[in-house]
Amino acid sequence: MATSLLHQTLYRWGRTGRFGETAEADLWPVASSLDPSSDGELRRWHDRVKPWLRVGDGGRPESSFFYAAFGDEAVLIRRIQPGAVRSASAHLLFGAAGVLTPRLALELRDWTWAPAELPGRAPMVNPNSLIPHRSSLGARARAEELRLPLATLLSHVLVGPAPIEAPATGDTMALLWAIDDICTVFGSGLKDWPDWTVGFETRAEAVWHSAPPSGLFLRFHRDAVHPAPAPGTRFAALALVRMYLKGGTNALRDLRGTMGLTDLDTVAARVARLIETAGPTVAAAPAGPTAPAAAVDPAAAPARSPGAPSRQRPEPSAKPGASMPAPTPSANAPRSASGTGEQVSCPICLGTLDWGGLPVYAFDQSLGQYVELALPKDANEHQRARIMRTASVRCPNPGETTTAHYLPAGYGQYGSPAVYGFIGGTTSGKTHLAAAMVAAIERGALGAYGMTAQPVDLDRHQGFLRDMVHPLFTDGTWLAPTREGEVAFADAFVVTGGGDTPRAVALFDVAGGELSNVGDAKRFLDIADGLIFVADPKRFGAGSLGDPAFNTVLSLLRSSGRLSKVSAAIVLNKADLFKFDDPVAYWLSRDSAVLDPAEALNESADVFAYLHQRDAEAWTRPYQECERATLHVVSATGTDAVERGVRPLRVLRPLVALMAMTGLLTSAEAQDMGI
Numbered sequence: 149m150a151t152s153l154l155h156q157t158l159y160r161w162g163r164t165g166r167f168g169e170t171a172e173a174d175l176w177p178v179a180s181s182l183d184p185s186s187d188g189e190l191r192r193w194h195d196r197v198k199p200w201l202r203v204g205d206g207g208r209p210e211s212s213f214f215y216a217a218f219g220d221e222a223v224l225i226r227r228i229q230p231g232a233v234r235s236a237s238a239h240l241l242f243g244a245a246g247v248l249t250p251r252l253a254l255e256l257r258d259w260t261w262a263p264a265e266l267p268g269r270a271p272m273v274n275p276n277s278l279i280p281h282r283s284s285l286g287a288r289a290r291a292e293e294l295r296l297p298l299a300t301l302l303s304h305v306l307v308g309p310a311p312i313e314a315p316a317t318g319d320t321m322a323l324l325w326a327i328d329d330i331c332t333v334f335g336s337g338l339k340d341w342p343d344w345t346v347g348f349e350t351r352a353e354a355v356w357h358s359a360p361p362s363g364l365f366l367r368f369h370r371d372a373v374h375p376a377p378a379p380g381t382r383f384a385a386l387a388l389v390r391m392y393l394k395g396g397t398n399a400l401r402d403l404r405g406t407m408g409l410t411d412l413d414t415v416a417a418r419v420a421r422l423i424e425t426a427g428p429t430v431a432a433a434p435a436g437p438t439a440p441a442a443a444v445d446p447a448a449a450p451a452r453s454p455g456a457p458s459r460q461r462p463e464p465s466a467k468p469g470a471s472m473p474a475p476t477p478s479a480n481a482p483r484s485a486s487g488t489g490e491q492v493s494c495p496i497c498l499g500t501l502d503w504g505g506l507p508v509y510a511f512d513q514s515l516g517q518y519v520e521l522a523l524p525k526d527a528n529e530h531q532r533a534r535i536m537r538t539a540s541v542r543c544p545n546p547g548e549t550t551t552a553h554y555l556p557a558g559y560g561q562y563g564s565p566a567v568y569g570f571i572g573g574t575t576s577g578k579t580h581l582a583a584a585m586v587a588a589i590e591r592g593a594l595g596a597y598g599m600t601a602q603p604v605d606l607d608r609h610q611g612f613l614r615d616m617v618h619p620l621f622t623d624g625t626w627l628a629p630t631r632e633g634e635v636a637f638a639d640a641f642v643v644t645g646g647g648d649t650p651r652a653v654a655l656f657d658v659a660g661g662e663l664s665n666v667g668d669a670k671r672f673l674d675i676a677d678g679l680i681f682v683a684d685p686k687r688f689g690a691g692s693l694g695d696p697a698f699n700t701v702l703s704l705l706r707s708s709g710r711l712s713k714v715s716a717a718i719v720l721n722k723a724d725l726f727k728f729d730d731p732v733a734y735w736l737s738r739d740s741a742v743l744d745p746a747e748a749l750n751e752s753a754d755v756f757a758y759l760h761q762r763d764a765e766a767w768t769r770p771y772q773e774c775e776r777a778t779l780h781v782v783s784a785t786g787t788d789a790v791e792r793g794v795r796p797l798r799v800l801r802p803l804v805a806l807m808a809m810t811g812l813l814t815s816a817e818a819q820d821m822g823i
């Protein structure tokens with residue numbers, strides 16, 4: 149097709165059309181600008197677009213689009229089917245790919261250019277006549293709300309030109325606009341550009357009826373799983389999206405010049421350079437079936453959803469609303485439950501125990517210890533219920549790894565506990581951070597996030613307050629670092645208000661230094677859900693290999709295949725010492741109790757850049773290797789002189805982020821944290 153004019157063909161449902169009478173009712177061409185004297189061209193296009201003419205059997209109010217380039221030719225199809233299948237029709241616009249670009253296709257989305265009726269011999273379409281019908285999405289494509297979905301989608305695009313699936317939303321067209329903008333700046337005109345030209349299908353059916361067109365093809369449908377970002381490319385994606393949102397395509401063009409991309413003559417090479425420059429890539433893809441796989445292999449079974457949710461959320465083991473087990477009516481000595489034998493994980497010894505039938509205790513404040521509970525003989529059901537609400541059971545302590553400990557009588561209904569560990573060298577201040585977090589929880593600071601927390605074991609909690617919190621907060625003394633080779637339980641809480649059912653959160657302090665007793669750490673890492681990596685900015689510097697504790701933990705997680713199952717919050721601790729550095733100053737001044745994934749992403753990107761600037765790339769490894777991760781500006785004590793009083797800054801933020809990333813918080817915002 150040497151002309152810049154475009155052709156059009158209209159399809160309607162029925163048994164007749166330009167190919168004559170047919171036995172089967174289907175979509176057939178009824179009007180076209182192609183030469184009516186021969187069916188050859190019409191037949192060629194029909195065979196090409198047949199799989200893409202319809203969007204399923206059910207009617208739907210919205211139209212949907214298909215766009216793809218086939219060599220030098222491109223086609224845009226608007227599919228509509230307001231009701232039953234006989235209401236289906238499809239309008240094709242096709243011609244030279246250089247004229248009918250993805251940009252033009254997106255600009256024509258309102259379809260105001262098309263006449264209501266077409267004569268059987270339809271006119272060709274002059275692109276100039278389309279000008280008044282083109283409308284830009286440039287502003288929407290750079291809206292702040294799109295930062296996360298765009299960065300996620302772009303991370304998959306950067307993996308390489310292939311089919312990618314994503315959920316259909318009201319912003320599908322704006323996302324496509326942005327992806328097209330970004331790809332065009334880096335690739336237009338290069339020899340492998342046709343592979344990277346954006347093809348798309350909006351509001352698609354869940355099932356693929358045909359192999360997708362070759363190259364980059366973005367397919368949006370309602371049932372698609374929200375994809376996780378591709379781990380190896382998310383930094384590059386994030387950096388490009390930040391730049392695009394701030395400065396549009398001009399900013400990207402500047403980048404193209406300053407990074408020497410113009411010397412590279414393929415899109416693939418330019419993308420590789422972008423990925424390389426944005427940060428070291430993940431050395432090995434996370435093993436196991438949860439590794440994100442956005443690209444759909446057209447040869448394999450179609451309709452594979454990309455990016456399975458990054459983490460299986462633990463199923464609560466009981467119905468919401470049940471706050472305590474019913475006491476056994478006939479027994480005088482109460483039991484935790486009537487022997488259901490349900491398997492429960494203990495957040496303190498991390499053992500698995502059979503819940504039910506355990507003797508019941510109460511914490512005696514005056515004695516400061518747990519005492520076995522005997523209910524008055526004449527207690528009625530109401531009185532029993534009241535007593536049981538504050539009662540505890542003694543953990544049978546299956547592994548005998550620690551001394552006696554107690555769990556709330558209702559604990560068996562809370563599902564599996566979320567297990568978090570503090571990782572970092574002895575000077576990192578992680579023990580102080582644990583103490584400052586527990587102090588904030590004790591003060592009720594989670595309330596600002598709509599959560600309440602009750603200690604799991606009052607005896608242990610008071611012990612932690614006595615040994616760790618009060619010395620730091622009341623007496624102003626430094627705490628002794630965790631002993632080498634140990635994983636020490638710090639404290640545990642039952643948190644209510646994060647999701648449908650209460651969940652326990654258990655905090656463990658993992659020894660600093662070289663982790664000499666790797667066996668202990670290994671057992672802990674086999675069950676940990678989240679890790680708080682505490683970075684000591686006093687140890688940053690050129691040539692540093694990073695914190696040995698970070699590196700050991702990451703190696704252990706990689707060898708056990710659990711990198712993809714653990715979320716990470718990296719804490720830039722002692723931030724008060726660097727409060728005049730940009731961006732530390734900015735983030736220290738912000739601490740609102742709002743779970744905002746976009747803000748978390750900005751903070752992560754800023755801290756990441758700051759660590760690079762301070763020659764501390766090695767401390768960013770958890771961010772690159774764990775599937776979900778955030779970076780935070782924090783100061784556990786707020787001062788270098790604790791004897792004059794501590795003032796913790798932003799200490800709850802990494803904990804709340806971890807709660808979101810590990811599924812303890814279930815809001816939509818929580819699901820976007822750390823991707």
Ligand SMILES: [Zn+2]
Pocket residue numbers: 494495496497498499543544545546553
């Ligand atoms: Zn236990």
